Amino acid sequence: MKTELLLGDEAVALGAIHAGIGGAFSYPGTPATEIFEFIQRTTANDPGVSALWSANEKVAYEEALGMSYAGKRAIVSMKHVGLNVAADPFVNSAITGVNGGLVLVVADDPGMHSSQNEQDSRYLGDFAKIPMIEPGSQQEAYDLMFEAFDLSERLQLPVMVRLVTRLSHSRSVVHVAVEAPARPEPKPRPPKEHWVLVPANARRRWRHLLDIQPDLLDYAERSKVNRLVLAGKRGIIASGIAYNYVREALGDDLDGCSILKIGVYPIPTSLVRQLVDHCDEIIVVEEGYPFIESRLNGLLGLPGKSVRGKLSGLLPQTGELSPDLVKAAFGKPCTNPQAQEIPGRPPMLCVGCPHRDTFAAMLEATRDEPDTIMFSDIGCYTLGCLPPYEAVHSCVDMGASITMAHGAAQAGKHPVLCTIGDSTFTHSGMTGLIGAARANANMTVFLLDNSTVAMTGGQLTMAHGDELLDIVRGLGVKDEHLHVIEPLAKFHEKNTALFKREIAHRGLSVIVARRPCIQIKKPKKTRKDEKAATCAAT
Ligand SMILES: Cc1ncc(C[n+]2csc(CCOP(=O)(O)OP(=O)(O)O)c2C)c(N)n1
Ligand code: SF4
Numbered sequence: 001m002k003t004e005l006l007l008g009d010e011a012v013a014l015g016a017i018h019a020g021i022g023g024a025f026s027y028p029g030t031p032a033t034e035i036f037e038f039i040q041r042t043t044a045n046d047p048g049v050s051a052l053w054s055a056n057e058k059v060a061y062e063e064a065l066g067m068s069y070a071g072k073r074a075i076v077s078m079k080h081v082g083l084n085v086a087a088d089p090f091v092n093s094a095i096t097g098v099n100g101g102l103v104l105v106v107a108d109d110p111g112m113h114s115s116q117n118e119q120d121s122r123y124l125g126d127f128a129k130i131p132m133i134e135p136g137s138q139q140e141a142y143d144l145m146f147e148a149f150d151l152s153e154r155l156q157l158p159v160m161v162r163l164v165t166r167l168s169h170s171r172s173v174v175h176v177a178v179e180a181p182a183r184p185e186p187k188p189r190p191p192k193e194h195w196v197l198v199p200a201n202a203r204r205r206w207r208h209l210l211d212i213q214p215d216l217l218d219y220a221e222r223s224k225v226n227r228l229v230l231a232g233k234r235g236i237i238a239s240g241i242a243y244n245y246v247r248e249a250l251g252d253d254l255d256g257c258s259i260l261k262i263g264v265y266p267i268p269t270s271l272v273r274q275l276v277d278h279c280d281e282i283i284v285v286e287e288g289y290p291f292i293e294s295r296l297n298g299l300l301g302l303p304g305k306s307v308r309g310k311l312s313g314l315l316p317q318t319g320e321l322s323p324d325l326v327k328a329a330f331g332k333p334c335t336n337p338q339a340q341e342i343p344g345r346p347p348m349l350c351v352g353c354p355h356r357d358t359f360a361a362m363l364e365a366t367r368d369e370p371d372t373i374m375f376s377d378i379g380c381y382t383l384g385c386l387p388p389y390e391a392v393h394s395c396v397d398m399g400a401s402i403t404m405a406h407g408a409a410q411a412g413k414h415p416v417l418c419t420i421g422d423s424t425f426t427h428s429g430m431t432g433l434i435g436a437a438r439a440n441a442n443m444t445v446f447l448l449d450n451s452t453v454a455m456t457g458g459q460l461t462m463a464h465g466d467e468l469l470d471i472v473r474g475l476g477v478k479d480e481h482l483h484v485i486e487p488l489a490k491f492h493e494k495n496t497a498l499f500k501r502e503i504a505h506r507g508l509s510v511i512v513a514r515r516p517c518i519q520i521k522k523p524k525k526t527r528k529d530e531k532a533a534t535c536a537a538t
Pocket of ligand 1: 450
């Protein structure tokens with residue numbers, strides 16, 4: 001073994017490489033982005049591993065599933081809301097089953113450091129009825145990837161590994177293998193009707209998934225990761241990274257408590273029962289929603305026992321946990337100097353950002369139309385909601401700008417504008433534009449082509465420049481109302497005049513605002529050149 005200083009994301013990535021993956025699939029999203037980036041960097045010269053960004057999370061999941069069906073191990077990684085996008089293949093792949101090990105790594109973002117919500121992916125894993133692994137440290141993140149792939153192949157199910165921001169983005173020394181073991185041979189194909197979800201097959205496969213649930217539970221009960229220590233009458237259940245918070249908060253006092261550490265799901269029922277039988281009081285400490293606590297309480301609570309955690313108000317239900325919050329829950333003084341308030345530093349569009357010039361012209365073009373609705377999407381341009389522009393009136397989910405604008409146009413509103421970036425457009429804006437073009441909806445789309453996925457750190461975009469334009473045309477947008485502008489202050493008058501004309505047009509217009517993000521040195525290559533670009537970089 002050797003030691004490396006790794007982020008939680010990197011530990012997962014290295015674990016996956018050492019477990020013998022044939023491919024990694026992902027769409028950028030904080031705090032999961034570094035998983036894929038590490039694999040892409042590390043395997044750039046290894047023809048046995050393919051690592052290309054995907055157009056969105058559903059695409060990434062399906063590409064990984066295809067690789068698994070073909071018999072190879074695959075990792076697919078995404079942020080928590082990405083799993084909403086990938087929910088359809090995710091849930092159904094539990095019914096078809098997998099072939100080569102398929103591990104889905106989802107990074108949740110409690111506290112919403114850079115997300116639209118703080119949903120807890122354990123509910124989706126539970127819903128799909130698959131095993132889940134929740135590492136509590138960078139070392140576990142590395143070690144448990146081997147287990148995740150083995151388990152996936154043994155049960156022929158996808159396995160979810162759940163991370164949270166604090167683990168994904170903190171570094172620690174990790175003991176890792178000196179070199180990767182030989183990649184496993186591709187697995188032979190199972191009966192092909194497993195994969196064809198017509199009702200007759202799907203009913204059989206669904207029954208099978210229900211029938212193997214006891215095997216999942218048995219695995220969780222026996223897993224070394226789930227550890228029960230019986231001592232005093234105060235019992236603690238702590239999962240994932242929250243276990244470390246409990247250790248830090250209680251120090252030596254932990255010795256007087258009984259504790260169950262959970263890192264593998266389904267929740268190990270018999271271990272929980274032993275703890276509950278032994279203790280009068282149980283405190284549940286978990287990052288995210290009160291997933292374990294609500295199961296423990298059921299509908300009617302545990303008679304004669306006190307169960308406390310987020311539901312009871314002992315710990316907050318919103319935001320991220322911390323050792324200090326856990327200390328407070330156990331009645332200990334907060335001693336961590338880091339808990340001192342750090343003044344907030346709100347994000348803003350960079351000075352010189354192309355989005356600034358587009359917003360400035362949009363605002364001027366609609367100055368006499370106070371009822372204008374400006375739908376938007378997710379990317380750097382979302383910051384246009386802040387002064388001085390306040391030109392972003394909605395940000396709901398990726399791809400929602402064009403579709404919501406179409407809905408408002410169908411409601412008879414005018415003017416209806418929307419802004420969407422190049423990456424969000426190819427993620428899920430394109431499908432909405434087909435409908436808007438077919439309906440010739442009375443709205444103006446501003447496609448902000450800055451040649452990169454800026455908000456998540458400047459990853460490769462699927463299409464930009466003329467390629468993007470070709471896509472827009474291919475979706476049915478007519479040349480008469482398709483324009484390219486350069487968002488620069490010196491073109492402000494000209495751009496504003498064009499915007500006014502197109503907004504007045506009763507039908508669909510698309511204006512592509514094309515200028516690279518100033519944080520990238522030159523326009524990024526598109527996915528077509530990705531492998532070559534990656535190889536050249538090493
Ligand atoms: C479902 C989902 N996946 C990923 C993300 C992370 N994310 C936020 S914005 C963004 C893309 C931004 O790129 P683009 O639309 O081109 O705008 P830019 O930031 O370059 O202005 C991504 C991937 C997210 N918020 N939601
Ligand atoms: S990173 Fe690029 S796109 Fe984002 S605000 Fe800065 S200049 Fe604009």
